Structures are given as C-alpha cells and as structure tokens.
Amino acid sequence: MKLAELLDSNDLDVLDHLDRQLAVPVLDGPQAQGDLIVLPHAMVPMVTAYTSRWQPVPPGGIELVRGVAGNNPHTLVADPGTCEWTLGVRDPLQLGIALFTNTAPVYLIHPEHGGSGVAPGTWLVRRQQEAGFRRERTFGQTGFRPMLVAD
Numbered sequence: 001m002k003l004a005e006l007l008d009s010n011d012l013d014v015l016d017h018l019d020r021q022l023a024v025p026v027l028d029g030p031q032a033q034g035d036l037i038v039l040p041h042a043m044v045p046m047v048t049a050y051t052s053r054w055q056p057v058p059p060g061g062i063e064l065v066r067g068v069a070g071n072n073p074h075t076l077v078a079d080p081g082t083c084e085w086t087l088g089v090r091d092p093l094q095l096g097i098a099l100f101t102n103t104a105p106v107y108l109i110h111p112e113h114g115g116s117g118v119a120p121g122t123w124l125v126r127r128q129q130e131a132g133f134r135r136e137r138t139f140g141q142t143g144f145r146p147m148l149v150a151d
Helices: 005-012
Strands: 031-033 037-042 062-065 076-077 084-087 095-100 106-110 114-118 121-127 129-138 141-150
Touching: 031 114, 062 095
Parallel strands: none
Antiparallel strands: 031 037, 037 121, 062 076, 076 106, 084 095, 095 121, 106 114, 129 141
C-alpha cells in the first residue's frame, strides 16, 4: 500500500516533506517509529495484559501516544475486525504502552515519520529506552549497575 492510499483511507495526514507515493513497508519483526518500539510479543513473554478487556481498533484508529505539548501522535489503524488492543500492560521495565493482536497488516501513522506496517501477530508497543550505567554503593561494595531511562 502506498502512503497516500493509507492516509486517504484513514483521514490522517503527514508532513509535506514525505513522499506519498512510496510503498509503506510491512515488517514482521522488531521495529521503531520515532520514540515508539514495536516488539513481537514472543520476544518479551514476561509482558502480559492485566486485563481481559481488549477492544477493536476503531475505524479512525487509536492514538497510542497522544500529541500533547507540540508532540505528534502515533496512531494505530487497521481494517475493521482485524485488530484488537489494550492499554492494560504489565511490563517489568514499565515502558509498555499497549499490546495489540492483528490478523492482517496494521499500520502506525505519525505526521513526521509517515507510515509503517506491522505483520499479523501479537505485539508490544513500548516507549524507547536508553541504557546507561551509574555508580552505586550497596552493602559496602561499590560497582556499576545498568540504568534505564524512559524517554
């Protein structure tokens, strides 16, 4: 599917610098769109839904990250009846935003990044993280421990 077709079918738009005639790739592995990371659920089995309340993706899509304070939204769009999602995510790293499961390709649309497709499966959407190290003193010992920072 071309970006123009995707945008027309969902009444969304992207910035003018993006080529609307390019095909939107559909990937079946880990991917990123700006500050979102989309991972196959099989890669993160410790992440679970703490609710059984999954909802179908509505015709206009669902904003996984809302555009506030000048930020642009990341919107998940799907054909009717092909995708369900939940915000009820239990993630040990506390970076999980949503889980979704789809039986046909779905798409993430962002005004600055355009569109990216996600192959059928079950997926975790996380915020990006940065890894670093901090010096820490524990029980009389000094060492370095990983530090994760949510952006």
